[in-house]
Amino acid sequence: MYTKLFIAIISLNISLSAFAKQTPTSFEQKIEVLTLLLEQDNIDKRYKETLLLDIDELKGKRELPHVKGSGITSFSGVVMDTFANPVEDHLIQISKYELGVAVSTDNTTTNASGVFSFSALPAGDYVIQVGSSIDGYIDYVFRETADGGPLMCSACIIPEQALINLADGTTRNDIDFTIQLGGVINGTIQDASTLDPVTTQLLRVYPDSEIGTYYLEVVIDASGNYTVKGIPDGSYKIFSTTKLLQGSEVNYHIPQIYGGGDCNYCYRLYADGLGTTLTIASANTINNVDFLLNIGxxxxxxxxxxxxxxxxxxxxxxxxxxxxxxxxxxxxxxxxxxxxxxxxxxxxxxxxxxxxxxxxxxxxxxxxxxxxxxxxxxxxxxxxxxxxxxxxxxxxxxxxxxxxxxxEKGGKISGTVTDASTGLPIPPSVVNPSPLQIFDASANVIGGAIVHDITTGAYTSARAIPAGIYSIKTGNMFLGDFNTPYIDEKYNDVPCPGIACDLTTVNVTVATEVTTTGIDFALSQGYSFSGTITDTSSGAPIAGVHVLVYKDMGTGLEPKFANWATTSEGIDGFAIGSFTVSGLPAGTYYAVTNNGSRLPFLGVRTMPGAGWIDILYNGMTCPAIGCDIAAGTPIVLPTVVTFIKGTSPTIDFSLSQGASIAGKVINFNDNAIISDVFINVYDEQGSSLGSYQTDVNGNYHTTGFSAGTYYLTTS
Incomplete structure (x- = not known):
């Protein structure tokens, strides 16, 4: 059973990137190790996403305290197959949730009539799941919706409606499931030269259509054979990755994506569309999906x-x-x-x-x-x-x-991040987990932290830093993670969305082998504005375009980055092409679109441009911020109609297609493709028009430009 709870947060990607030598073996201790990895400041976005899903996976396997025996509430139901036959000995799991986290769990199996029950439960929120990785049936979760009933949920993100709230004395006897068999993939994983089984790697099956939202983990036996069962209809990619190792184990083999070759970080190839697509339809079986791994x-x-x-x-x-x-x-x-x-x-x-x-x-x-x-x-x-x-x-x-x-040794910083009005921690639905960054007197990032206790909002800097005096603020410019709709702050009570404040004035002292405590933040919700981005020619809304917002810092000073948003694809409850930028203190702002050039976040990979000409909020052409941001029309918050925080003025953009530049970067010596290279574009006056990153195939594509002559360099 590979499911994860989703309550107004975005669950992320995976690929177990942490391997352990002589590390404790319990699930709780493995979760501790991965959580410590997650708490490292400013890890790159895909690595962070990897760790979040690995932690979710381990949490689903760990032994939590048993939930029953302390109340008078009960659940019961029946599990049937698609032919209305009872399914015997099918695994049922019930989990009690608090603050979006499973705090206790219990399991049972169905009897010969397909019936199961849980009794003597305390009041609270529960999630009920059915499924096993060995019996071939697809996993399901029960949900509370108008139509109700089970939702196919093999390693899926569990919807908020899956939380069932029971008061004391409540009895629910309608938790029924009709389940169907899924597809099967079989194969082997062996050394390419000796054909010996490879025991230091595991395999992950990912959906092709929902990049990075979940995965199915594959069971590999001692002979190198593997089988994954209960796969819903759809298209999938499969690749290997190093598993958690024990004792003196060392992985010597290079991971591999099936049909796509060797890869240090196969998730990147999968996300970019490489590898052979495996299609599951009507519970079919795909055999001989074999891996021959090379020594690295x-x-x-x-x-x-x-x-x-x-x-x-x-x-x-x-x-x-x-x-x-x-x-x-x-x-x-x-x-x-x-x-x-x-x-x-x-x-x-x-x-x-x-x-x-x-x-x-x-x-x-x-x-x-x-x-x-x-x-x-x-x-x-x-x-x-x-x-x-x-x-x-x-x-x-x-x-x-x-x-x-x-x-060598240094010191740390600790404190809390809470809601100024309630005194409670910032909800996990805002940003998970809430990040902070530490700056030296030159405004260079030197460290960071995340909130590690969602019940108190407590944080401790992830790594020690040298003794000295620093600034610390909430939010993370490395990944573009902010506490929206709250206004991020610099300590002590200085509004600082993005980097729109004076970070050179330091006020937190750090000493060697000491944690400076009490560096607390109480955040208030800010102002916002919303809008829609459309195609100038057709009027159709455009999804996937970023809106970058800069704050006016005063006469003679350059505007500083404050926050951002991306237009909706229409799958998150918002209209296609719509966006909202929030978490802004009162002030004057400028907005500019971005549809493919390098973002101001080092840890976020640039996506290919779509050929739209980026503009300021006033229609002035501004590819990759290659213009005077302050030449845009000012957006003043609050306006007459936005005295109530959360009320948004409307800021719309209309984009036109321009001329764009595309190509491929290869190695001069052997013609091998080169990924993740930046192509820098300049106009005839030498002004930068942005940087555009090559994908896994070495290809790049710029945003749209007006007709003219341009110059390119690599970096």
């Missing part, structure tokens, strides 16, 4: 304390990224508190030939500061690795040794 390169070294040269006491973390700043490997292993014989030595493998950057640290449990090889400071995940670190060059099958880390 490895990186080895040691993590130790800079003063004592002893191994770390708690968790060690080694983190590998490629030249495009994409996470391709992550190794977590226990310290001497858990494994007294731990030496700090590590090996992480399964890499393609190429250039990499390697970081080391303590996963945030102690006061060690993160470093990038070789012994260079890199306190946060978004640091410029190419400027700071040494490249680790790997040849095919190479074992690179001596990638060591000598870690």
């Amino acid at each position: 390169a490895t990186i080895s070294g040691r993590l130790v304390d800079a003063v004592t040269l002893n191994p770390l006491a708690v968790y060690n973390w080694v983190y590998v990224v490629d030249e495009n700043n994409m996470t391709v490997g992550s190794l977590v292993f226990a310290g001497t508190n858990t494994v007294p014989t731990e030496t700090g030595d590590y090996t992480i493998g399964g890499f393609l030939p190429g250039s990499y950057y390697v970081q080391g640290g303590d996963l945030g449990r102690e006061y060690y500061m993160r470093e990038i090889f070789a012994n260079k400071p890199c306190y946060w995940s978004g640091c410029d690795r190419s400027e700071v670190g040494d490249t680790v060059m790997l040849a095919a099958n190479e074992n690179r040794i001596g990638v060591n880390f000598i870690l």
